[in-house]
Amino acid sequence: MMKSENPVGVLDSGVGGISVLRALTKLLPNEQFVYFGDSANAPYGTKSREEVLRLTFQTTEFLLKMNCKAIVIACNTATAAAAQQLREHYETLPIIGVEPAIKPAALFMNHPRVLILATPMTLQLEKFKNLAENLSDKATFKTLPCPGLVELIETGKARAPQTEEYLRTLLKEELQDPPNAIVLGCTHFPFVGQTLRRIFGNSVRLFDGAEGTARQLRRKLSENCLLAPPENPGRVVFRNSLHSDEKIKLMENLFFYGF
Ligand code: DGL
Numbered sequence: 001m002m003k004s005e006n007p008v009g010v011l012d013s014g015v016g017g018i019s020v021l022r023a024l025t026k027l028l029p030n031e032q033f034v035y036f037g038d039s040a041n042a043p044y045g046t047k048s049r050e051e052v053l054r055l056t057f058q059t060t061e062f063l064l065k066m067n068c069k070a071i072v073i074a075c076n077t078a079t080a081a082a083a084q085q086l087r088e089h090y091e092t093l094p095i096i097g098v099e100p101a102i103k104p105a106a107l108f109m110n111h112p113r114v115l116i117l118a119t120p121m122t123l124q125l126e127k128f129k130n131l132a133e134n135l136s137d138k139a140t141f142k143t144l145p146c147p148g149l150v151e152l153i154e155t156g157k158a159r160a161p162q163t164e165e166y167l168r169t170l171l172k173e174e175l176q177d178p179p180n181a182i183v184l185g186c187t188h189f190p191f192v193g194q195t196l197r198r199i200f201g202n203s204v205r206l207f208d209g210a211e212g213t214a215r216q217l218r219r220k221l222s223e224n225c226l227l228a229p230p231e232n233p234g235r236v237v238f239r240n241s242l243h244s245d246e247k248i249k250l251m252e253n254l255f256f257y258g259f
Pocket residue numbers: 012013014016017042043044045046074075076077078119122150185186187188
């Protein structure tokens with residue numbers, strides 16, 4: 001029987017899900033969180049769906065051993081590849097996924113041009129394609145996989161000149177006819193939000209799924225009578241499959257300072 005004092009488990013292929021964790025702790029300051037970054041196996045976005053499924057189950061088992069009362073899959077790729085199977089397997093466990101914020105981006109103005117940045121796997125999956133197709137009369141979408149960007153962020157280079165150079169080259173064509181909105185469809189990408197603003201200027205709107213995920217977690221915990229009591233001191237514990245001090249330091253820096 002899960003208790004409301006137990007922690008919430010948050011998982012990602014690496015450090016990206018910390019962009020979601022920041023929104024979770026802001027909305028739910030009394031919760032305890034165990035964040036697990038699977039940096040030893042990052043990136044997920046270029047692996048097979050079966051492999052991501054296996055790794056996501058493995059991490060969920062780890063988090064359950066740490067008595068987590070709910071799981072947040074703070075990874076678009078793992079959500080697309082594994083959320084449904086996890087929910088079928090752990091029937092009573094609240095499992096919250098994160099999805100590219102396509103809808104709010106499509107509806108924020110009249111027929112915007114929306115650029116969706118995500119991993120190759122997220123962009124290939126049927127679920128994602130359906131989401132974009134259902135909104136195709138509301139916005140013009142363009143998708144762009146960003147191979148190598150997750151690795152730059154994983155190695156602490158989110159704000160390095162090398163990353164800005166990478167993005168300027170990748171987005172060269174987009175700059176000819178800039179989008180009105182960019183969907184950050186990978187949880188690593190909010191950490192290059194500032195750089196994207198520098199490249200496109202402040203008129204471009206950036207959308208990610210972090211706040212929506214936090215609201216969904218609050219809703220699910222409340223429905224299951226699992227919200228931490230108000231006297232609970234909130235806390236975050238970081239774990240990483242690489243077991244390196246450097247990685248834990250990077251995770252803390254991203255959590256506290258955003259770089
Ligand atoms: N942060 C993840 C996502 O939201 C996965 C990135 C990766 O490992 O490829 O998709």
